[in-house]
Amino acid sequence: MEAVGSSSGAKYECLLFDMDDTLYPLSSGLNLACRKNIEGFMLQHLNIEESEVPRMCLELYREYGTTMAGLKALGYEFDNDEFHAYVHGKLPYEVLKPDPVLRSLLLSMPQRKIIFTNADKEHAAQVLKRLALEDCFEGVICFETLNPPHQLLPYMDELDGHSPVLPEREGEPETQCFSINSQILCKPSVEAIQAAIRIANVDPNKTIFFDDSPRNIASGKAAGLHTVIIGSSTLVPGADHALSSIHNIKEAMPEIWEGEEGGQVEQVIQSTAVETVVLA
Missing domain, CATH: 3.40.50.1000 (HAD superfamily/HAD-like)
Structure with missing residues (x-):
């Protein structure tokens, strides 16, 4: 181009x-809502122990750039589109004006x-x-x-x-x-x-x-x-x-x-x- x-x-x-x-x-709260949805995906779709999810979510984000990238690097298998649909599909976009x-x-x-x-x-x-x-x-x-x-x-x-x-x-x-x-x-x-x-x-x-x-x-x-x-x-x-x-x-x-x-x-x-x- x-x-x-x-x-x-x-x-x-x-x-x-x-x-x-x-x-x-950041004060919009969308970031926090997104993190909660990621944790929900890890819990419900990847069967990760509930007590481990919050810590693991943050550690993978810090090490790999995104929690999703970290999960893939650890060998977890899931559909990328399903992950994004779950994590972003329920976000409160109405907070953005x-x-x-x-x-x-x-x-x-x-x-x-x-x-x-x-x-x-x-x-x-x-x-x-x-x-x-x-x-x-x-x-x-x-x-x-x-x-x-x-x-x-x-x-x-x-x-x-x-x-x-x-x-x-x-x-x-x-x-x-x-x-x-x-x-x-x-x-x-x-x-x-x-x-x-x-x-x-x-x-x-x-x-x-x-x-x-x-x-x-x-x-x-x-x-x-x-x-x-x-x-x-x-x-x-x-x-x-x-x-x-x-x-x-x-x-x-x-x-x-x-x-x-x-x-x-x-x-x-x-x-x-x-x-x-x-x-x-």
């Missing part, structure tokens, strides 16, 4: 955004904007719809993008009945991380972030990565990205900026808007921010 609305001389050409607890605050302030900020940014989440595409679609941000991003790199059910081949698919799934960068050789037999690929592994960089076809030196996880930020920096920790007023290892809220981005990082003429930027935004597609 060719970058839209930016030239090779621009300081930043792409913005990679984590979604959960980044585009909306449209965010016109963030929407305005995103649409004013001249760079390409892409979601990069460990979650599945259905959850990403639900969250972006509730926040009224679904047309603010060029695409979504999600669980299915990095963990396809078959060897990654150029193909087309549908998201919410209308958005096509775009093939991986044309001419990019397949790598071991996309193998059917590989373990789940997800943040905070540097390999996952490198895969996202390759799929999005971005220059890491001209890309800013926004995430609420210090581990993800450290890996993003190791992959060559400019990094911004969200939800923290102090820098963490690997972070170039720290924002207590995503809403503070214009005050903290005016360079995102530097050198752009408002009319020209608006024209580009209006012509490209039509729908959010899943990148695969």
Whole structure:
């Protein structure tokens, strides 16, 4: 994909955004509800001892990036779609409300904007719809993008009945991380972030990565990205900026808007921010 609305001389050409607890605050309670559902899945579908579930859930998350990845690494067998349907299917999405302030900020940014989440595409679609941000991003790199059910081949698919799934960068050789037999690929592994960089076809030196996880930020920096920790007023290892809220981005990082003429930027935004597609 060719970058839209930016030239090779621009300081930043792409913005990679984590979604959960980044585009909306941790205080929404969605994170806690998700954890409870994961524990319920472990208890009911994997027959793990009830007294072990909470500790095991947290330890696997810390060691493997997601509890799901940890369960797979330990040898537990379950269907990925069933797991996501159980964990996200009962979430109280109604706690998320449209965010016109963030929407305005995103649409004013001249760079390409892409979601990069460990979650599945259905959850990403639900969250972006509730926040009224679904047309603010060029695409979504999600669980299915990095963990396809078959060897990654150029193909087309549908998201919410209308958005096509775009093939991986044309001419990019397949790598071991996309193998059917590989373990789940997800943040905070540097390999996952490198895969996202390759799929999005971005220059890491001209890309800013926004995430609420210090581990993800450290890996993003190791992959060559400019990094911004969200939800923290102090820098963490690997972070170039720290924002207590995503809403503070214009005050903290005016360079995102530097050198752009408002009319020209608006024209580009209006012509490209039509729908959010899943990148695969």
